[in-house]
Amino acid sequence: MGKSAALDYAVEQAAGFRVLRIRAVAAERDLPYAGLHLLWDGPVPASLKAAFGLAGTSRPGVDVVGPAAFELLTGLARTRPVAVVVDDAHWLDDATAQVLNHVAARVTGHALLILLAEDPAATGDGPIPRIYLGPLCSEEVSGLFAGAVAGPIDGLVAERVLAESHGNPRALGEALASLAALAGGFGIPGPRHDLSCEPGHDCVERAARLSPPERLLLLGAAAEPTGDVALFRKLAADLGADPAEPVTHGLLVAGERVTFTCAQLRCLTYYAAAPAERRMIHRKLADHTGDDRPRRVWHLGLAATGDDDALAGELEGTAELAQARGGAAARAAFLAMAALLTSDPARRADRALAAAAAKYDSGDLAAAQRMLARVEAEPDDVARCARRSWYRARIETAVRPGAGSARALLDAARRLRRHDPVSAREAYLEVLFAAIPAETGGILAEAAREALAAAADHRAHPADLLLHGLAVRILDGYAASVRPLRAAVTAFHRRADDSRTARWLGAAALIAADLWEEPAWRDLTRRSDGGYRMPGPGAHSAAAVAALHNATGHYEEAIYTVRDTLRRGHPGFVGRGLAELVEAAVRAGDADLAAQAQARLAERTGPAGTDWAAGVQAATAALLADGSEADALYREALDRLGRTGQQWQLARTELVYGEWLRRRNRRIDARVHLRSAGEHFTALGAGAFAERAGRELLATGEAARKRTVESMRQLTPQEVRVASLARDGLTNAEIAERLFVSPRTVEYHLHKAFAKLGVKSRAKLHAVRGLD
Template sequence: MIDIGSRVRFRHPLLRSAVFRAAAVGELQDVHAALAAAPGLDPDRRAWHRAQASPGPDEEIAAELDRSADRARARGGLAAAAAFRERAATLTPDPARRVTRALAAAQAKLQAGEFGPASELVLTAEFGPLDDLLRARIALLRAQIAFAAERTDEAPQLLLSAAARLEGLDVALAHETYLDAFSAAIFVGRLTGDPGLREIARAVRQAPAHRHDKRDLILDGLAALFTEGYAAAVPLRQRAVQAFLSEDISADDEPRLLWIAASAAANLWDDEGWNVLSARHVRVTRDTGALSELPLALSSQIVALLFDGKLATAAALIEEMRAVREATGGTIAPYGATVYAALRGRETSARELIDATLKEVLQRGEGNGAMNAHWASAVLLNGLGRHEEALASARSASEYPLEFVPANWGLVELIEAAVRTGDNRVAADAFERLSETTGAARTDWSLGVESRSRALLGAGDADELYRQAIDHLGRTRVKVELARTHLLYGEWLRREGRRIDARRHLRTAHNQFTSMGAEGFGERARRELAATGETARTRAPDTREELTAQETEIARLAALGRTNAQIGAQLFISPRTVEWHLGKVFMKLRVSSRKELYDALPQDARVSVPC
């Protein structure tokens, strides 16, 4: 059964489990005590074995576990830190200190995506001696767990109440809680009952002042946005985004602040800031093991990558987000996946995903998710040239301006759909609302979109306006918008009878969309190019780009159910390299998840892959 040498090895892992489960509590404690006394053991393992060997509360061991938790968190082991803190709370003899440690453990469990254990630890803390601050912290943790686990529409009210209770107890924590309340209310969006975004903003304006660091800058910027309007808030919000860009966030900071900062950059038409902050958010959450935060970070980066035309890279992150959702039981909607499907332009699968997402978010009370789904639908339909249908989706995507980011993008889709269907009144009204943000932000992205929209409306020299739009967007990361501008310019030139000029821009648009994998827009560009008398190469539906040998092996292992880390270990490459290759595989095979890999793999690569 066992081999005894320098180490003790069981013949089979199940034997090890059987022996462990059959042992009496006292026997296990004796084993842990012996392991804790073994020479050369690292301090964290020793602390853990001492804790497991302890027959009852022991402050010395609990304090040692606290130190181990700090070390684990510093090296990105958030789950380990949560386990250390939970055990420390159990072994704490002093009731008041036990409450504090239980809340710290609950916070760590929440960040690690363990929502059930986090709630249980909060319940444990409630049975201890509580002062006003501890009661407020308990209320805050309950609200944070509700928001992270369910994205419930009750979260804004819970968080606002917690922030109000904290104002006279811990001003810094109160301000962070107001930021959480804003985040929750942004998710609920148009479905927010009481309180809404404006009510939270008014409460922030009346709250006690605190330090003026990047946290307060972003908080004050949000308060200004929802009380004074977009244009008035731009300077303050741009300073806040710049503060986050100039200072890297530390492991001690809450990574969720980066989502708010990245969303602010996107809302300000700051493509570079959005890209940097969303990528940083993903890196920080991965490095710290903050699984509860990772889906939110991935969603932001996925959409930023899609605007950049990097559909293959986005596909790999969509798969990672799906895996994290399954692991944590989180309920965040597949924001990035719906936009990815819309840009790919495969109507049947995209429509199924968008409709399912819309149903899910409306049942949960997530207005921002509904807005995002309507925007994705408008992108899909405009890409397919179905502008009358796109008009309805774009109206829904842009009718509620407080829904932060998608409302701006919905207006862009609404202008194109309205112009193409001859509804000039709707187009002009949408442009007036759009220009309030683009004119105030004055970035290359915003100015490019504004010039293109003016050209669509015929509000000026269209030729010059399209050229200005291409010039502005050519200096940005939003490559999809640049390609769409070439397409619209080419369509306008063809209708003006300038076929040779039109071909150049339509060819550019077709090549860019094809290289991205944006098939809907690519086919629209191909049809327009054909109308000028030039034939563009089109891919047959069953065309597949050949996989390299390494891509084939990675795809085969992924189809077998291996994780990125397992594939990397087997092939001696990093998990991130695996992720990058899988993105290319998804693009070449035209799939969006590992579940589809088996059927998409070439026949000779299916060896050992189960059906």
């Protein structure tokens, strides 16, 4: 968190305050009271008019303006607390700074808060206490990066990006803003014109003072995104450059990897070089890359000067290997370059279409549209025209979901059936997923019948099984679809991730959740990388919002949130939404709605037949029952859910069971379940539910444990990920590959997690709650 973000957070927390906020401007530093004038957002009082140059012939001194400002601000604070917030305070004019110091020295006893954020290099005395924001630690940086990256990225590149941020929140934010241009770890983001090097840095000038060989070496470091030290030294020898020179000049750090001391210098160095120099450097990097085929081919592509069909074929053939390392974005980059290097117009169009599809899968819709614009298909080229129409319809559906885009997708699927049956089945899948939330019933049934016919003789691939099962779901209902959809989910669960499988992993994960298939749901969710995106909001997100409303007692809002989304019948977590609706309706006193939702839930949990499904069914049925029947249902729910890894659902059931027991004066029994629920929620970071369990526990006569959610959040996000994977039996090397870090980094995080959790081995991690 940088200084501006810290101020943003403070302002967000200042509920009920009148906030006077400005950002000081360097150009006004020599204008007396310019900052004070900006701060004052109302009519200028007479006592300040002279200071602002609105009256009189000369400006009064601070000894006059300071007391006047103090009286005005404290006067405002008598009716409502006031917060004076100044960003970049080091650019304030001296007069305003002295006035604020005058006010700060006398603020005690008044509802007045003064917050100034300034450059760390600024020095100054005054009564305002100072807090220095240091760099983020490596765990915090890794956690932020992992949370922002939607798909895989080359692990070596990820570590280099993190190292070059130096824990600086602004530098990390700039790196995260350029993630799309990284192309999974193969691209080099261009310089951003709205950014420059850190204040006080003269790295560009220092780079210009290098000799020509060393400047080329610096260019090579910029062009090689992994920071490979051995490759850097080979390139230095090839160029006749001294590898120590850029380090001596403070431009590079050569440790475990080669990194730039200023992240902006990397892109500035690369894009300031002449195209011929960049091509020469990439050629040399390819020569020295060795056995890393994707890297070598990528450098060769960047070194190419024109059409090169052999290289284009190699790029196309290496795209799958690139995807394994850098996700859909890397595959898209390889295919796009292959298209650019292809001489034959027809082959170039095919590769451009494939690149557009890959760009779409990576989430870069603008790039997908640009690639489509390069496809020139003759009217009589029916197959290529059909594919182009399909890709355009896909983008339209992603940008503007609804009946119109679903119809365009259906038309594209029909055109493809005769010329490209595999793509036609992909298009039909997209139609079904697009039409469900759009509530386009006519199109949905029409498309489902055609999809069923298209998939009739094609069941070898998981995506075709998914198409068949989803069509059955739409035409014949949930119960009839359980068997074919379970077969599809199982196939996705067991199959290696080729590009077609990878594209539908996220959708398959939602279907697994709708079937209450916990192991498959967890696995598919973990493996999914972008791919197909459901148009519009899904029932899973609405269920999460409804859960928060239920936790805080806003039952009418929970009902509205879930009932509105469930009308669309969107696959994925519909059962969870129904469970939230049952609880909200019971608490709101709407017995009819609760019974209706519970009956719909039973239509799903019964055919599914898993412990997860049976546990949720019993828990919701218990909410509508009473006496011994309710008691038996709660116990059944706890037994069933206890056999699963659904710690969240288990805690919810213990909470409602504990509440039920307390209301029947079974306080001792209630305490056991409420205490367990509170511990689960605290470990899971579910603060609202933990507070609800704590209140119920207090009502039984027992004090809740004084362990806040924050005190249980000792583990950083990256430590939680590492510990969770270690608990599941993965080795350090496997965890490193999964999280795109080095095994040494995994060992570091695991060591810290063991110390915080009080365990000494991986085997003990199974007893730790909250790692899911």
